[in-house]
Amino acid sequence: MIVKPKNDSTRKIVRYSGESATLLILASFLYQWNNGLVVDDTETFSLILAFTCFLYTFLPKKQSTHK
Numbered sequence: 593m594i595v596k597p598k599n600d601s602t603r604k605i606v607r608y609s610g611e612s613a614t615l616l617i618l619a620s621f622l623y624q625w626n627n628g629l630v631v632d633d634t635e636t637f638s639l640i641l642a643f644t645c646f647l648y649t650f651l652p653k654k655q656s657t658h659k
Contacts, residue, residue, distance in 0.1 A: 610646030617642060 617639045
């Protein structure tokens with residue numbers, strides 16, 4: 593279940609935390625790749641999840657037509 597943040601400050605917090613998690617996992621991938629280590633399935637899943645959360649914050653907010 594994905595919950596869409598209601599205000600802009602929450603969206604920015606989610607965006608920055610998702611971006612930092614994505615960069616941290618990407619740095620882990622590069623470190624393991626350079627040292628000839630194997631990347632686990634959980635690391636692949638966490639990269640996909642963090643990247644999806646990061647991209648999800650860029651979707652436009654749906655505006656209500658009725659008040």
